[in-house]
Amino acid sequence: MRAILLLALLLAGCSAAGPAVRGGGIVSLNPCADQLLLALVPAERIAAISHYSQDPRATSIPLDVARRFRTTAGTAEEVIALSPDLVVASAFTPPATRAAFDRAGLKTLYLGSPATVSASKQQIGEVAGVVGAEVRGEALNARIDAALGATEAQGPAVPALLFIGGDLANGDGTLLDEMMAHVGLRDAAADYGVTMTGRLPVETIVARPPALILSPDGGGRTAAMRRHLLAATGAKTREVPFDRELINCGGPTIPAALRRLAAIRRGV
Known part of the structure; x- marks a missing residue:
């Protein structure tokens, strides 16, 4: 009996030490989406960012900032387990992963890689609209316009x-x-x-x-x-x-x- 009680206590201790089950928020699988989301929404709305943002060769945000967030390797299994409200991924996401997200009923947004400033501004507006951050999106695009005006070739x-x-x-x-x-x-x-x-x-x-x-x-x-x-x-x-x-x-x-x-x- 004593051994059974001891085993129960040990199991309870292991359960308490394990990671809490999370749900909701935004999961980003793209390093460029990572930095865009950080500019548009409060950090607490971001459930996870891509592991690329913690790689000095791939990140577009400071490493000390990136390391404050949970990361994923982008597999369908780990993303689905987080039960996010929104998944932001690359347009190059494999069809099998997309299908898994669809079966799980996840809301997804797939982003391309803008090759122009104009296309980048359009993408900012698109993401801002999806996450309900239109004001911040407009402000970011205004900063881009201001930078364009201040740096034109002379x-x-x-x-x-x-x-x-x-x-x-x-x-x-x-x-x-x-x-x-x-x-x-x-x-x-x-x-x-x-x-x-x-x-x-x-x-x-x-x-x-x-x-x-x-x-x-x-x-x-x-x-x-x-x-x-x-x-x-x-x-x-x-x-x-x-x-x-x-x-x-x-x-x-x-x-x-x-x-x-x-x-x-x-x-x-």
Whole structure:
């Protein structure tokens, strides 16, 4: 009898120590949606964010902020277990996962990756409408408009290469390409045969060194090798840092990215 009572107490203790069952709130499976939701709704409405936002290479929000939230790996099982009021996911979410969300009766919103400032503003309005944050959405779009007005190019365009990471260069048809053009920086990736976004090894640019390189990985191995080889050729290439948090997403990132790009252009 005593052994049975002891076992019951131990089981009760284990149950008390386990995680509480949660329900409601918003679950985000996309790092860009993570930062957008943080700008639109109170933190207590966010039940979980994507695990990408706790990865320095993928996040668009400060890591100390991201680490305050629960994360998921995006599997249907763990999302359904949270019983959220809304799931915000990528337009590239696999069909099987979408079907699982549908069977579970979850309200879902699938977001694409806007390639223009205008499309990004439209997406902000869409998400704000779904989460009942129209006023905050309008205020965020007003900040984007103000940043556009304050950073418009005043002189001739300066060619520049923007490396997203390693030897992956940003090309035309992207949000970053549009913002660069707006402040007076011409995306020079096309000069080396790169369209959209693609690999641009240092061997390719050594023959024709660029005047300006923007890079988020100042301490990375690829960037260090590129810097060393360009210096060895006597190239006058200037390299300036461009924070990774400004690269991965649009939305709330746009004003800060525009200001940084404009500052770089003024410094040339």
